[in-house]
Amino acid sequence: MKIFKDKVILITGANRGIGRALVKALLDHDVKKVYATCRDLNTLPSFDDNRVIALSLDITDDGQIKTIAAVAGDTEILINNAGILNTGNILDGDLLGMDNDMKVNYFGTIKMMRAFASILKKNRPAKIINIVSIAAYSPLPSIAGYAASKAALYSATQSVRIELAKDGIDVHAVNPGAIDTDMNKGSDWDMPDPDSVAIKILKSVDEGNLDIIPDEMGQGMYNAWREDPSKLSKIFSDLYYAENIG
Template sequence: MDIKNSVVLVTGANRGIGEAFVKALSDAGASRIYATARNIDSLKEIVAISSTSIIPLELDITNLEQIAQVAELAQDVNLLINNAGVGSGGGFFKSNSVEMARWEMETNYFGSLYMIRAFAPILKQNGGGAIANILSIASVINMPMFGSYSASKAALHSLTQGVRAELAAQGTLVVGVFPGPVDTDMGKQVPLDKVPPSQIALSTLQAIEQGIEDVSPDATSQQVFASIQQDAKALEKQFATLLPQ
């Protein structure tokens, strides 16, 4: 599909990768961009990029009532970018690890599922369109310092594959994006080199235009997938060494 003149909804658009998507979409000529965040006041600077084409909407992707309201307003969407997500550091044995795991799964997996279920019929009525799910290299290899976050992203990876199969008949392209460490607030805890959010956004939009389903948008991501092909167990052991001693 062409990004130019597309109508796009971006979740978690107020900062980081979401903000980069809004900027990249505006530069590419998207005709309308629904920029969403839990706090609509946090979108003021984003709207200033192009007040004529960027529409701010309050949206918590775990709130089914808000999702229904946004879907009713945004009936012209033909590209959904599921970017909103949460993450906590630490493994599975902290005192609050179960609560954190539920929070991550409810947002990263169920929130994305809610959005896809709400917008799949809209994409169908608008010719099929596309969905981009922002995953992580943690979707395909657990990073023990972010154990439950990795589990939630692995669930989202499986969801991406499942809805890709189910939505193929209506002509909806479903894209999975697997960044390595990104220079965002969430990425500060990762002890690896980071890439700018703009690189993730631009690589994803290029993939959507080319019909590519799986995107490794940076060198770390590409190396992880290559290492999985060569020796997945060795890669697992390598990531285990990143746990604080």
């Protein structure tokens, strides 16, 4: 994958799940350096590779973001992967959980893009890769606050894509369906593993795709939405409430 060769990449939430898988996949593709950031460095795998620079970062912490931007001024590709998911529906879900979803998934990612925009302009050709979610299109009622935060992030991603296009910076949106990580612990869905998904994401970025859906479930949901958003609502309605109808 030529896009990543000799590049300096910063990734958030690198300690587990899709973030960890992306670091591993990047190291297999001749990158120069990976700033692997996470909240608690004790949870970061060793990766056993001296191209990995471990940095502590909570994306809701303005001070930490400023420090990271000062340290990682040679970043050429920013991967905003960190995210949280709170369950609950719109009408009676916990508002604090919804607020936290917005604070991390939306505002945290926006803050990272703001902090790194001038760095990426200086280091272009550069990229931002935002790990969003298919929930941006298809709000499952049981994770409605998460879905709203990801819809907001998808919108912000498209806005920044336009803002930065004039500076020669590509902004990619990755919208996966369910992937087998801690985020889906306890789910009995048949899900792809994060390692295979990470490779598909990088391959798709390398091919120049700006909107990426790396898995079958995500693609199916996106196709239903594209045909008619109400079709997706009907699928979820049948799934959740069929037994209560009639």
